[in-house]
Amino acid sequence: MGLTGRSTGMSLMQDIGKLKVHPEKEFVVTLAGNPNVGKSTVFNCLTGLNQHTGNWPGKTVSNARGVYSHKDRMFMLVDVPGTYSMMSNSTEEEVARNFICFGNPRATVIVTDATCLERNLNLVLQILEMTPHVVICVNLMDEAKKKRIHIDTKVLAECLGVPVIGTNARNKEGLEELLDAIYDVAIRNIETKPFRVTYHEAIEKAVEKIEGYVLEGLGEKVDSRWVSLRLLEGDDSILDDLKAYLGYDLLQDLKLKEILEQEKALLSEQGIGTDMYRDMIVSSIVFRAEGISRKAVTCENERYNETDRKIDRVLTSKVFGIPIMILLLGFIFWLTITGANYPSSLIASGLFKIEEQLSRFFILINMPVWLHNMVVLGIYRTLAWVISVMLPPMAIFFPLFTLLEDLGYLPRVAFNLDNFFKKACAHGKQALTMCMGFGCNAAGVIGCRIIDSPRERLIATVTNNFVPCNGRFPTLIAISTIFFGGIAAGFSKSVVPTMMVTGIILLGVMMTLAVSKILSKTILKGIPSSFTLELPPYRRPQAGKIFVRSIFDRTLFVLGRAITIAIPAGLVIWIMANVEITGISLLAYCADFLDPFARLIGMDGYILMAFILGLPANEIVLPIILMSYMSAGNMLEYESLEQLGNLLKSNGWTHITAVCVMLFSLMHFPCGTTLWTIRKETQSSRWTLISFLVPTVSGIILCFVLAQLARLIGWA
Numbered sequence: 001m002g003l004t005g006r007s008t009g010m011s012l013m014q015d016i017g018k019l020k021v022h023p024e025k026e027f028v029v030t031l032a033g034n035p036n037v038g039k040s041t042v043f044n045c046l047t048g049l050n051q052h053t054g055n056w057p058g059k060t061v062s063n064a065r066g067v068y069s070h071k072d073r074m075f076m077l078v079d080v081p082g083t084y085s086m087m088s089n090s091t092e093e094e095v096a097r098n099f100i101c102f103g104n105p106r107a108t109v110i111v112t113d114a115t116c117l118e119r120n121l122n123l124v125l126q127i128l129e130m131t132p133h134v135v136i137c138v139n140l141m142d143e144a145k146k147k148r149i150h151i152d153t154k155v156l157a158e159c160l161g162v163p164v165i166g167t168n169a170r171n172k173e174g175l176e177e178l179l180d181a182i183y184d185v186a187i188r189n190i191e192t193k194p195f196r197v198t199y200h201e202a203i204e205k206a207v208e209k210i211e212g213y214v215l216e217g218l219g220e221k222v223d224s225r226w227v228s229l230r231l232l233e234g235d236d237s238i239l240d241d242l243k244a245y246l247g248y249d250l251l252q253d254l255k256l257k258e259i260l261e262q263e264k265a266l267l268s269e270q271g272i273g274t275d276m277y278r279d280m281i282v283s284s285i286v287f288r289a290e291g292i293s294r295k296a297v298t299c300e301n302e303r304y305n306e307t308d309r310k311i312d313r314v315l316t317s318k319v320f321g322i323p324i325m326i327l328l329l330g331f332i333f334w335l336t337i338t339g340a341n342y343p344s345s346l347i348a349s350g351l352f353k354i355e356e357q358l359s360r361f362f363i364l365i366n367m368p369v370w371l372h373n374m375v376v377l378g379i380y381r382t383l384a385w386v387i388s389v390m391l392p393p394m395a396i397f398f399p400l401f402t403l404l405e406d407l408g409y410l411p412r413v414a415f416n417l418d419n420f421f422k423k424a425c426a427h428g429k430q431a432l433t434m435c436m437g438f439g440c441n442a443a444g445v446i447g448c449r450i451i452d453s454p455r456e457r458l459i460a461t462v463t464n465n466f467v468p469c470n471g472r473f474p475t476l477i478a479i480s481t482i483f484f485g486g487i488a489a490g491f492s493k494s495v496v497p498t499m500m501v502t503g504i505i506l507l508g509v510m511m512t513l514a515v516s517k518i519l520s521k522t523i524l525k526g527i528p529s530s531f532t533l534e535l536p537p538y539r540r541p542q543a544g545k546i547f548v549r550s551i552f553d554r555t556l557f558v559l560g561r562a563i564t565i566a567i568p569a570g571l572v573i574w575i576m577a578n579v580e581i582t583g584i585s586l587l588a589y590c591a592d593f594l595d596p597f598a599r600l601i602g603m604d605g606y607i608l609m610a611f612i613l614g615l616p617a618n619e620i621v622l623p624i625i626l627m628s629y630m631s632a633g634n635m636l637e638y639e640s641l642e643q644l645g646n647l648l649k650s651n652g653w654t655h656i657t658a659v660c661v662m663l664f665s666l667m668h669f670p671c672g673t674t675l676w677t678i679r680k681e682t683q684s685s686r687w688t689l690i691s692f693l694v695p696t697v698s699g700i701i702l703c704f705v706l707a708q709l710a711r712l713i714g715w716a
Helices: 011-016 037-048 091-102 114-131 141-146 153-160 175-186 201-219 224-232 238-248 254-269 276-294 306-315 321-365 370-406 408-425 429-437 443-451 454-466 473-487 492-522 545-579 584-598 605-613 618-629 640-652 655-664 671-684 686-711
Strands: 026-033 050-053 062-070 074-077 107-114 134-139 147-150 164-165 297-299
Touching: 011 443, 026 091, 026 114, 026 175, 026 545, 037 062, 037 074, 037 134, 037 175, 037 254, 037 297, 037 473, 037 655, 050 224, 050 492, 091 114, 091 238, 091 454, 107 114, 107 175, 114 134, 114 141, 114 147, 114 224, 114 429, 134 153, 134 175, 141 640, 147 429, 153 164, 153 201, 201 224, 201 254, 201 276, 224 254, 224 276, 238 655, 276 297, 297 686, 306 321, 321 370, 321 492, 370 429, 370 545, 408 492, 429 443, 429 492, 443 454, 443 671, 454 492, 454 671, 454 686, 473 492, 473 618, 473 640, 473 655, 492 655, 492 686, 545 605, 545 618, 584 605, 584 618, 584 686, 605 618, 605 655, 618 640, 671 686
Parallel strands: 026 074, 026 107, 107 134, 134 164
Antiparallel strands: 050 062, 062 074, 147 297
8 A cells, every 4th residue: 555656756747737837847845744743834834825635546644735936946845644653553654654755755844843852853763764855844943932942953953964944834934944955955965964773783783684685676766774674674565665666576586585584583583573673663763862852952941831731630631621521512512502693694684685686587587487486495595594504603613623623622632532432442533523523524524534544434434423513503402492491591591402402412422432332343343543642732823724724624615515415405305395296295295104104203204304305404404394384385484483483382392302303313314415525535335325324223213212211101
């Protein structure tokens, strides 16, 4: 596995035409580094708007490419995934490693965090073993200064043997010097003398015997010492990648194969098996990183992280961590609930005024009544409903979510939930994808890319729908307010529905864990993999970055997919409500057919039909119920919750009906946008079908049990 030819420097040349860059003037530069070091900020500052994003071919790991000019030369900057090592333990590490080795970059820029340089040097030393064409960017120098940490970049450059530039990318400080250093390495080919880690004597002897044969086979195409170390480690993936990108199978050299087996046997006799070998390699790198850090880093305040640690002792504690997380989640939902009403009504008012103008235009051109009703009252009105109800909550929730992400709180959420997911035989990062699902399940499914294991990625994808997206909030909020808000008065009148919604969401989290456990013990058997979870320092959020990422990258992206699906859905809904057989609409026929089954799970045929017709977008479920009860030919808007409540109660709704509808809203098939996203992410119709069935069957079982218990007790 690894990159294909399309993701190497040659494939990047094919994209130059799109980016208006001349191939003869363009040079590829790699941007590498740990997560949470400001790598994306450096990338954005250097490339501006000249960017392109996508997936590595054959991978679910995203990449970003951009172009910039410096001294009359054009550079293609490729941002490889943030990783903690180059040991190829994950898809991200494999992608990053292979691009540096086989993508033929003229220079590799390693972005590090000045506030925790020692830890970042582990990756730096590993990359220096792979290529000498390196520039070190020590970012976040401003934060280091605040914490009274001094980085001597000259000493660091002497120790590492490559250029070292201190930057504050957020304020664009030091970037000009960084561009000059990249130019020197990539264009002027200045000589670098990268520091090489010296390992245990037995390992060095083994490398010395193997390296000559590797050099003879590969030449200067890739560092022979680094390849020798990987071969002794037993890293078979490097053999596959060498064959895929360089067309050479090292083990066809029988002499090399014989020497390799002999050296592995000798190491094993000395007690250096595969695990011990890797431990010794990592220990040597860590030891050297510590030594270099002591020379180049001076810390006037050894307790500079004390404030962060004090906060973490509360936010990640076993006693307070989960309760604080639930309270914060409830607060965000309360803000979303109370804040979305006004803009939603404004957008709806504007869109329905446009509907009036469309109607006048169609009348003016003498369009047939049936065609007018189908286009305006069917397609356009459905589209207006989706936009007016879906956009405001997402526009509130996504910035709040991105704010928590920018502050550094989301990794703490993953830390708090990691143990629960581990017990469910799932991956700790699933907690992050689950949080993204609160905004939109389609975005949550896309977020599953961060999980390395294909098995655990599928578990996260299948179960993501158990957390309600913003599209289901209007239904949950309206029903909880109508049937349970009346038990309180004043301020509590809005708090009680919020508590109900929060309770439903916690049930969804528990179902996520339970179903993950079941899947991991049945069709997706396996042992949960480990992962490194770094708790980054708390940082001041960047308002502009939050706005761009939340609105453009998430809100508009998801809304665009929803609109694409809502247009044909509006047509289907209108046909169902208006095409009649013997005076009865198709919608009524289908509802009557489904009614016996729907009664078993605490609902009626019209409710179940509304969920089915609401496949394109969860936002339109309640309007379809309203349209069905009023025997209207198109979707209608309720003027107040009281009016809606009276209508629902007059059609047989009880508290049990309300609870069953809320539960089924929580646990039923994903919306069309999410199903489409699952199909694109998994490239499998089978897993898309499973993702459809798992929550639906769970919801049916839970509603059936609740409805039957209520009947036995006499509540229904």
